[in-house]
Amino acid sequence: MDADLDTLATALYARTDDLLKAFPDHRPRRPKTGLAPKLSDAELITLAVLQALLGFTSEARWLRSARKHLRHLFPNCPSSLATTSGCANSRQRPAG
Numbered sequence: 001m002d003a004d005l006d007t008l009a010t011a012l013y014a015r016t017d018d019l020l021k022a023f024p025d026h027r028p029r030r031p032k033t034g035l036a037p038k039l040s041d042a043e044l045i046t047l048a049v050l051q052a053l054l055g056f057t058s059e060a061r062w063l064r065s066a067r068k069h070l071r072h073l074f075p076n077c078p079s080s081l082a083t084t085s086g087c088a089n090s091r092q093r094p095a096g
Contacts, residue, residue, distance in 0.1 A: 009073050012049060017042035038076040047074065 020027055020042055027041050039047075047066060056062035059080065067077045 005069060006073065008053075009046060009050060009070055013042055013046040013073075016045050016049070020045075039074070039078065043074055043076075044078075047077070 017040070028044075030037070050066070050070075051059070051062040054062075056065065063077065063079060066074065071077060
């Protein structure tokens with residue numbers, strides 16, 4: 001199963017990264033100052049999509065599984081996606 005999961009994660013990351021480069025206006029907003037992110041936008045989106053595709057409804061269980069099975073692909077796997085990336089609010093942009 002790990003080889004199939006690695007292949008899925010790699011393909012999903014590559015496609016996500018290509019799309020974010022092709023459409024930079026779709027990237028989540030980042031503050032200009034502050035700490036540099038440990039994961040790229042493509043890595044965070046990949047982890048969130050993998051969670052949904054694999055049917056993990058618990059973020060904590062997903063991240064434990066991701067750290068166990070995908071650590072070699074995502075060495076900086078966060079302990080929480082919502083607090084690390086702001087995924088829940090990444091598409092909420094002010095009007096105008």
